[in-house]
Amino acid sequence: MDHAEMQVEMVPGRLQILMSMLQFLILGQYIQCILMCPTDCTCSSESGTVTCTNKDLKEIPKDIPADTYVLHLEFNKITNIPDGAFKDLHWLRELYLSNNLIETISPGAFQDISDDLKLLDLSNNRLRRVDLQVFGKMRAKTRLYHNPWHCECLLQELIVSLQLDPETVNEIICDTSVQEEYAGKPFIQLLNSGINFCSMQQKTTDVAMLVTMFCWFTMVITYVVYYVRQNQEDARRHLEYLKSLPSKQKTPGDADTVSTVL
Structure with a gap:
């Protein structure tokens, strides 16, 4: 057998080894994705979707895969979004947080999310006030309806700065307001009527x-x-006291002395 024939026979063996290594790498990545998936959640490596819907979660999971593209956290019992809640999720494009019990959002809650986020759903929560710096320069389509908003200047500045979902913007209702007569009315309609909070x-x-x-x-x-x-x-009491003092009387001896001197 010459050298050329030996090379021809070795090619299939090398291909088989390469295929086995490739399968091993794919299997390893698949196992890694499964291990990284948060408890009680389902993860799809193909679509980059992590679904943690209706799991009675009280906080944002901490082991969300870094390559997550879509994150579903609806219908849970989350009350607060802390700083760095979505750390390292730079590929995140859609974030669903509706139908929770969210009352507060920390200033750095969304700071690690890319500016390329397309959709942020915060509807059906318990938000009354949210600071402007929470959203930073976010350009995502934002849903804020069905929250017990307190209509004031802060909410006006927030709505002006965000890219609100046009289909739901009229459902942002004033639960309370700086003026009682505005309670129960759509906030956008009040702004459009010329009211400046x-x-x-x-x-x-x-x-x-x-x-x-x-x-x-x-x-x-x-x-x-x-x-x-x-x-x-x-002063009056002091003057009355002075008046009440006895005046000094001149004696005959004093008069003679004066006359002698003169």
Whole structure:
């Protein structure tokens, strides 16, 4: 058998070894994905989808695969989204957090998520106020409807800065408001009617400052009047005391002495 024939016979063997190694790597990645999947969740390596829906979760899972593309966390009992809750999820494009009990979102909750996030669903929660810095420069389509919002300047600034889902924007209802007559009304309709909650807040602040200044001024005047009256009363008593003292009488000896001197 010459050298060429030996090479031909070795090719199938090498291919078989390479195929076995490739299968081993694929199997290893598959096992790794299964091991990295959060408890009670299902993970699909093909679509990059992690589903943790309706699992009675009280917090965001900490072992979400880094290559997650879509994350479903709906219908759980999550009350807070802490800082770094989605750390290292740089490929995340859709995040569903609806139908939870979320009341607070920490300022750094979404800071690790890529700017390429396409959809953020926070509907049907218990949000009343959310700070502007929570969302940063996020450009994702955002759903905020069916939350007990307190309609004020902060919410106005939030809505103006976000890319709201146009199909649900009219369902952002004022549960409470800085003005009681606006409670129960769609927030967007109030803004479209020309109501400016930020200027309203400024006026309220100005009035509060004037009231505070008036109270301080009244207190100062009251103290000055009291001080003057108190001093007058003391002066009057002192004068009466001096008047009540007996005057000194001249004796005959004193008169003679004066005459002698003269």
